[in-house]
Amino acid sequence: LYGNAVLTRLPILDVVIQPLPCTESTPERVTYPRGAIAVTVRGPDGKPLRFISTHFQHNVPEDRLAEAKAINKLIGRDDKVPTILAGDMNAVPDAEPIRELLKRWSNATDKPASPTAPSGKPTSRIDYIFYRPASMFRVSHSEVLADSMASDHRPVLAVFEMPVR
Numbered sequence: 001l002y003g004n005a006v007l008t009r010l011p012i013l014d015v016v017i018q019p020l021p022c023t024e025s026t027p028e029r030v031t032y033p034r035g036a037i038a039v040t041v042r043g044p045d046g047k048p049l050r051f052i053s054t055h056f057q058h059n060v061p062e063d064r065l066a067e068a069k070a071i072n073k074l075i076g077r078d079d080k081v082p083t084i085l086a087g088d089m090n091a092v093p094d095a096e097p098i099r100e101l102l103k104r105w106s107n108a109t110d111k112p113a114s115p116t117a118p119s120g121k122p123t124s125r126i127d128y129i130f131y132r133p134a135s136m137f138r139v140s141h142s143e144v145l146a147d148s149m150a151s152d153h154r155p156v157l158a159v160f161e162m163p164v165r
Contacts, residue, residue: 105130
């Protein structure tokens with residue numbers, strides 16, 4: 001019914017699937033277990049590069065904040081491996097989960113933040129690409145693509161340049 005993925009043509013060095021905090025589903029409110037997949041690849045320079053894909057809870061605001069805190073605690077402190085975090089955070093730019101992530105991550109969102117959902121006529125920005133440490137990346141381009149076919153959200157694109165490490 002759901003899942004996270006990272007597609008890469010680079011050699012995979014490590015994969016970690018991390019469950020995230022989640023409120024149990026009830027007959028009154030259906031929820032889904034949430035998680036993050038962290039894939040470390042051998043970058044073009046031969047050094048590790050990490051990509052994380054996640055999807056925060058859609059209908060429990062306190063879960064989204066707990067998920068952001070868990071991402072920061074579990075992954076957001078490691079500055080040894082340059083990391084890109086992308087996903088549907090189900091939160092607008094000024095919401096508490098995004099503010100929590102920004103304590104440890106930089107945001108590659110276009111300025112002003114273009115809406116991503118729903119895909120047909122988007123009105124809300126809830127999909128993001130974050131990165132850390134900021135010193136290891138330069139965002140050369142960021143946009144929301146005008147594609148409404150692939151998903152119920154529009155795709156977010158960020159192009160990064162990395163200095164020689």
